[in-house]
Amino acid sequence: MGSAFDPLVTPSNLTQDELKKRAAYKAVEYVKSGMVVGLGTGSTAKHAVARIAELLRQGKLQNIIGIPTSTTTHEQAVSLGIPLSDLDSHPVVDLSIDGADEVDPSLNLVKGRGGSLLREKMVEGASKKFVVIVDDSKLVPHLGGSGLAVPVEVVPFCCDFTRGKLEELFREAGCKAKLRVKEETVAVTDNGNYVVDLYLERDMGDLEAASEKILRLPGVVEHGMFLGIATTLIVAGKSGLLVQNRSGVKG
Numbered sequence: 405m406g407s408a409f410d411p412l413v414t415p416s417n418l419t420q421d422e423l424k425k426r427a428a429y430k431a432v433e434y435v436k437s438g439m440v441v442g443l444g445t446g447s448t449a450k451h452a453v454a455r456i457a458e459l460l461r462q463g464k465l466q467n468i469i470g471i472p473t474s475t476t477t478h479e480q481a482v483s484l485g486i487p488l489s490d491l492d493s494h495p496v497v498d499l500s501i502d503g504a505d506e507v508d509p510s511l512n513l514v515k516g517r518g519g520s521l522l523r524e525k526m527v528e529g530a531s532k533k534f535v536v537i538v539d540d541s542k543l544v545p546h547l548g549g550s551g552l553a554v555p556v557e558v559v560p561f562c563c564d565f566t567r568g569k570l571e572e573l574f575r576e577a578g579c580k581a582k583l584r585v586k587e588e589t590v591a592v593t594d595n596g597n598y599v600v601d602l603y604l605e606r607d608m609g610d611l612e613a614a615s616e617k618i619l620r621l622p623g624v625v626e627h628g629m630f631l632g633i634a635t636t637l638i639v640a641g642k643s644g645l646l647v648q649n650r651s652g653v654k655g
């Protein structure tokens with residue numbers, strides 16, 4: 405597939421948004437006509453959605469069915485004329501493309517700082533292939549390592565009780581749990597839930613064990629750690645594009 409980029413523009417003079425776009429365009433090369441495609445959410449994923457729409461308009465892609473992971477992406481895809489469905493009608497997704505907030509060396513992710521973690525995990529977890537697209541600022545040695553939050557979606561009922569329980573779970577990792585607020589009111593997800601953001605001073609240790617502990621808490625709906633779900637990572641940096649498959653996954 406031909407590249408839509410000017411060959412005279414080198415990665416070293418690209419902005420962060422242009423790097424995100426590069427990663428997104430590269431990921432869309434994995435999309436083939438006839439596929440059911442999970443459409444991610446966020447400033448990186450929106451470039452992939454726009455590119456898919458562009459290739460559909462040009463007739464270079466045909467018969468794509470998109471499964472959006474948020475109302476925002478749903479609206480973008482509708483405005484661009486991408487045919488849409490959902491997991492009830494299409495329980496198997498051929499390929500999903502989405503951004504991430506953190507990526508560790510094993511391709512485990514933190515997602516959901518945009519608040520769409522539950523739908524993203526449902527769609528991307530149902531995908532045969534999940535391509536993660538990031539600029540190189542998202543790479544971390546371990547999850548929680550950027551100093552930014554690990555989000556947890558919780559039911560509104562007694563959310564401060566759940567927030568306190570989450571903080572207790574990771575006290576040894578120096579956890580501060582905060583209810584997410586947007587424009588001075590509690591942030592509400594597409595599913596009518598709230599988000600508790602976990603800020604960790606230290607590594608939370610075994611990730612599967614941490615995941616189990618969070619999911620066992622009554623009041624928790626889902627967390628933003630995506631463990632063993634991503635199959636391929638595309639990183640755009642000033643020195644170019646890097647494509648990496650999860651160990652044991654064929655390209």
Ligand SMILES: O=C(CO)[C@H](O)[C@H](O)COP(=O)(O)O
Nearest residue numbers: 446447448503515516518520
């Ligand atoms: O998980 C997400 C939304 O819930 C996003 O994919 C994640 O926050 C990355 O966003 P961006 O591409 O804007 O940096």
